[in-house]
Amino acid sequence: MATVSGEPIPVATVLGLLAAAVVTVAIGIYGVRLARTTSDFLVASRSVGPRWNAAAISGEYLSAASFLGVAGLIAKYGADALWYPVGFTAGYLGLLLFVAAPLRRSGAYTVPDFAEFRLGSTRLRKLAMVVVAVICILYMVPQFQGAGLTVGILLGIPTWVGAVAVALIVIANVVGGGMRSITFVQAFQYWLKLTAVAVPALVLAVHFLGEEHDLGAPAPPTVGERTTVEITTDVVVQVSGPIAAGVDGTLDGADVDGIVTLGPGEHELGAGTALVLEAGSPVPVVAGAPATDADWLEPGSGLGGEHPLFQVYSLMIGIFLGTVGLPHVLVRFYTNPDGRTARRTSLAVIGLLGVFYLFPTLLGVFARLWVPQLLITGTSDAAVLLLPGSVLSGPGGQLLAALVAAGAIAAFLSTSSGLLVSVAGVLSTDVLRGRVRDFRVAAVLAGVVPLLLALGMVSVDLSRTVGLVFAVAASTLCPLLVLGIWWRGLTAVGAAAGMVTGGLVAGAAALLTAVGGAPGGWADWTHTGWPGAVVGYPAAVSVPLAFLVMVLVSRVTRGRVPQDVGRTFARMHAPERLGVGRDREGDLRSL
Amino acid sequence: MVLAKRHGARIVRTRVEVQEQTEVGDAMIRGLVRAQLGLALRLALLAAGLLSAVPLLIIAFPGLAEAEVLGIRLPWLVLGVLVYPVLLIVGKLYIGRAERNEQEFVDLADD
Numbered sequence: 001m002a003t004v005s006g007e008p009i010p011v012a013t014v015l016g017l018l019a020a021a022v023v024t025v026a027i028g029i030y031g032v033r034l035a036r037t038t039s040d041f042l043v044a045s046r047s048v049g050p051r052w053n054a055a056a057i058s059g060e061y062l063s064a065a066s067f068l069g070v071a072g073l074i075a076k077y078g079a080d081a082l083w084y085p086v087g088f089t090a091g092y093l094g095l096l097l098f099v100a101a102p103l104r105r106s107g108a109y110t111v112p113d114f115a116e117f118r119l120g121s122t123r124l125r126k127l128a129m130v131v132v133a134v135i136c137i138l139y140m141v142p143q144f145q146g147a148g149l150t151v152g153i154l155l156g157i158p159t160w161v162g163a164v165a166v167a168l169i170v171i172a173n174v175v176g177g178g179m180r181s182i183t184f185v186q187a188f189q190y191w192l193k194l195t196a197v198a199v200p201a202l203v204l205a206v207h208f209l210g211e212e213h214d215l216g217a218p219a220p221p222t223v224g225e226r227t228t229v230e231i232t233t234d235v236v237v238q239v240s241g242p243i244a245a246g247v248d249g250t251l252d253g254a255d256v257d258g259i260v261t262l263g264p265g266e267h268e269l270g271a272g273t274a275l276v277l278e279a280g281s282p283v284p285v286v287a288g289a290p291a292t293d294a295d296w297l298e299p300g301s302g303l304g305g306e307h308p309l310f311q312v313y314s315l316m317i318g319i320f321l322g323t324v325g326l327p328h329v330l331v332r333f334y335t336n337p338d339g340r341t342a343r344r345t346s347l348a349v350i351g352l353l354g355v356f357y358l359f360p361t362l363l364g365v366f367a368r369l370w371v372p373q374l375l376i377t378g379t380s381d382a383a384v385l386l387l388p389g390s391v392l393s394g395p396g397g398q399l400l401a402a403l404v405a406a407g408a409i410a411a412f413l414s415t416s417s418g419l420l421v422s423v424a425g426v427l428s429t430d431v432l433r434g435r436v437r438d439f440r441v442a443a444v445l446a447g448v449v450p451l452l453l454a455l456g457m458v459s460v461d462l463s464r465t466v467g468l469v470f471a472v473a474a475s476t477l478c479p480l481l482v483l484g485i486w487w488r489g490l491t492a493v494g495a496a497a498g499m500v501t502g503g504l505v506a507g508a509a510a511l512l513t514a515v516g517g518a519p520g521g522w523a524d525w526t527h528t529g530w531p532g533a534v535v536g537y538p539a540a541v542s543v544p545l546a547f548l549v550m551v552l553v554s555r556v557t558r559g560r561v562p563q564d565v566g567r568t569f570a571r572m573h574a575p576e577r578l579g580v581g582r583d584r585e586g587d588l589r590s591l
Numbered sequence: 592m593v594l595a596k597r598h599g600a601r602i603v604r605t606r607v608e609v610q611e612q613t614e615v616g617d618a619m620i621r622g623l624v625r626a627q628l629g630l631a632l633r634l635a636l637l638a639a640g641l642l643s644a645v646p647l648l649i650i651a652f653p654g655l656a657e658a659e660v661l662g663i664r665l666p667w668l669v670l671g672v673l674v675y676p677v678l679l680i681v682g683k684l685y686i687g688r689a690e691r692n693e694q695e696f697v698d699l700a701d702d
Contacts (some may be wrong), residue, residue: 082670097631299666347682354675361671486628570620575693
């Protein structure tokens with residue numbers, strides 16, 4: 001990982017970071033007072049319209065992957081990375097079409113609860129609970145990694161410090177009872193994140209239009225001024241034309257100190273190497289990403305690795321269907337008064353996300369233009385954070401940088417708090433005895449595990465990690481919900497078999513990506529050819545497999561279709577006006 | 592007055608049929624589920640078809656990738672901006688039709 005050295009620590013940024021953290025904690029404490037008197041869900045369900053609800057869902061949903069990762073991937077991979085935000089948004093169309101209204105009418109407020117309601121099996125409920133816990137924990141890993149990256153880059157301290165600090169804030173907040181999923185707070189988070197990403201994007205857009213640029217040149221991006229990049233982990237870069245650069249460290253296995261000309265081809269830079277590029281110098285680009293701007297601008301080169309078309313389709317399947325199974329999002333649908341408003345909320349979320357993602361896209365383009373040195377190490381997740389300061393000098397740039405930093409911290413805190421509350425809630429009620437103490441124990445455990453994973457794991461792009469988590473959700477909870485809602489023939493055994501199969505396949509792929517190491521290591525096969533494409537983007541294999549197993553096993557065990565499936569279907573699908581629905585709110589425990 | 596009263600009595604009976612899962616009630620729910628699923632699948636296929644056509648069209652007609660509208664390359668305009676209104680329109684279509692299906696169901700139950 002690289003730190004961009006030579007910059008003094010900006011005071012405004014530190015203040016921005018602190019302000020975001022303090023406000024989040026304060027809101028958490030205030031929120032406890034509000035939430036203690038009565039269940040927020042029940043209050044919200046009677047007072048909150050679809051718009052507020054949609055903003056709250058978006059606020060909880062827009063994580064580090066959206067705030068930092070999308071722009072970074074666009075800077076690195078160009079047109080093909082646009083599929084990430086498209087998928088993140090299109091997922092809500094899937095949710096609208098197949099899940100929103102029937103799930104709300106079922107009255108179930110979590111996926112394990114739905115499993116028990118629909119199939120009458122407490123063992124299936126437990127299995128669904130395990131899957132929810134795994135998904136939440138995996139989803140927290142990139143949040144903590146993003147936090148480490150952000151704090152590390154902005155303050156120049158080791159990345160683990162930021163990850164530990166944010167994890168501790170989140171755990172302490174949740175253990176203290178704070179950060180209940182208060183609708184208004186989460187709705188505010190959406191507008192904060194939108195502001196923090198839109199204002200810099202618009203300011204830079206004005207700056208962009210005021211200059212002449214050639215974004216499609218058949219040449220690599222160039223640095224605007226003399227730039228020093230420190231390489232902190234070994235990296236392979238590609239060079240399309242000769243680049244003269246100052247290198248102090250290891251280049252292609254040999255010790256080098258002085259000006260070197262990097263010839264066309266691939267070069268390996270060792271950890272600890274400092275690379276100095278003079279103003280106007282072309283930038284070597286991390287291997288696997290498009291090297292020239294012309295290649296970058298055109299779709300079809302994929303997201304690093306082979307079989308780009310498969311990558312795009314598999315990614316879309318995973319994100320489109322994975323959104324349907326995200327536990328911390330589904331909980332929010334319970335705050336809709338009825339199925340009709342659940343649909344309207346989903347539609348409004350599509351609108352809000354569509355507006356949000358315009359800006360990371362813009363920032364990604366600007367990042368390639370103005371902070372191309374990030375492409376050397378491939379840690380392009382830092383793009384959004386570094387852009388304002390490197391383009392605009394003086395207090396204006398510092399203010400924008402502080403705004404972005406505050407938005408990023410808000411994104412980590414809100415999403416990981418929401419996830420931790422979800423996982424601690426299901427763990428404490430379904431595994432432990434559901435007392436307040438159990439909730440706290442569960443919160444500490446469920447917070448420490450992803451922190452350890454975040455510290456120990458190879459850091460891949462934030463959005464890619466999140467994409468893998470979506471693939472796990474798409475291969476487990478999505479078939480359970482979709483078949484449970486639309487197919488009477490589903491049995492508990494079939495649902496369990498499908499979830500286990502899909503979860504193992506997608507989970508194994510995620511695990512291999514996390515621990516498989518760099519290309520050339522012991523798991524080199526996970527980086528090349530079809531195995532590499534499937535491991536990196538497993539959804540196109542694991543999702544159909546999960547559906548297939550679920551259907552086949554259900555057919556074999558058809559004698560075990562629940563007796564009351566007709567009544568269950570009437571409750572899920574009949575409009576509320578007929579009076580067949582019933583909330584399971586008696587089961588809601590206040591934690 | 593008498594007619595209205597009878598009508599009211601029938602509403603109660605048909606609703607009870609749905610609630611109590613009689614054969615008539617069950618058949619009505621099956622019809623509604625089929626209609627809603629068909630609608631959802633059709634619109635999902637429409638959206639998926641539109642989206643998945645984009646990479647294929649670019650492979651088939653490489654010129655499209657270099658076409659510019661308002662100074663922006665076509666794939667960037669389509670995937671970066673135009674996708675979102677299209678998703679919204681498909682979602683709006685779905686809500687309208689799904690609510691009509693439900694209204695027909697309620698009318699049938701009240702008839």
